[in-house]
């Protein structure tokens with residue numbers, strides 16, 4: 001009998017994992033979801049190939065004319081534009097996609113696909129893109145929602161305005177020292193590392209769990225003086241060991257990187273309200289919600305300072321929110337400080 005090569009027993013790709021999980025939890029699944037997710041993995045491999053060669057492909061710097069900005073008023077980087085186009089193309093050809101909403105586009109793209117259009121995908125194609133030119137990790141963040149039973153015929157894009165607890169799936173790709181695909185469908189969090197030798201994302205982090213407590217806190221200290229008092233008191237406790245341990249500060253300025261470290265090592269990431277962003281800087285639908293879904297599935301906590309991020313009902317696609325996400329210990333201590 002031909003015995004499988006040892007490595008054949010070990011390689012589980014994203015597609016295999018999704019199909020296995022679907023059979024386990026959705027026996028009647030038709031495979032449209034795994035086909036949809038393959039659109040994201042394909043697009044992110046295209047993005048990864050550009051990110052890895054950024055300095056060589058004249059993709060550094062701002063897109064178009066100097067000062068071209070996106071709907072956020074942020075200067076669009078060339079890789080932002082490429083990443084957005086890759087995701088719009090790869091997902092747009094998936095029949096099961098009804099609506100695509102991107103951080104880079106003011107209005108969502110709606111596809112008139114009738115009953116075949118089952119899913120809505122919202123995404124930040126290249127989060128942290130201001131770090132690209134200095135070779136710091138960036139990421140793609142996505143959230144998948146099911147179309148509601150009652151379709152909004154007048155404006156299907158409004159169907160994306162669902163609270164985070166309704167997400168079907170969420171994930172991110174971190175273009176770091178290695179490229180990792182991390183996702184959840186509500187049955188735990190799984191991490192896959194891109195193996196350039198075979199061009200596949202291979203399971204490397206099975207059933208990821210966030211530690212109950214960590215040793216890092218992550219916040220833009222330059223904003224600290226402008227935080228509401230409860231946050232300033234909390235940061236003082238972190239710095240002085242009043243939470244029962246010494247903490248180190250780590251801040252990359254790229255949400256996917258700062259969250260990925262928090263997921264693996266524990267601790268807390270904070271983007272509180274600031275005078276320049278009183279409702280928070282991060283976007284609810286395609287940054288905070290997917291990150292919060294992953295955090296909770298890994299045993300962590302995510303709030304806007306007052307309520308669970310996943311309970312916030314969005315009123316607009318590009319709505320902002322404060323985001324605090326991390327281990328139970330640090331998040332409980334924060335809740336106490338904010339309640340005082």
Ligand code: P6P
Nearest residue numbers: 127128129130220253254255256
């Ligand atoms: P600041 C990147 O621009 C981003 O949207 C997130 O990836 C990151 O967490 C945050 O903004 C950083 O913002 O104000 O600290 O530079």
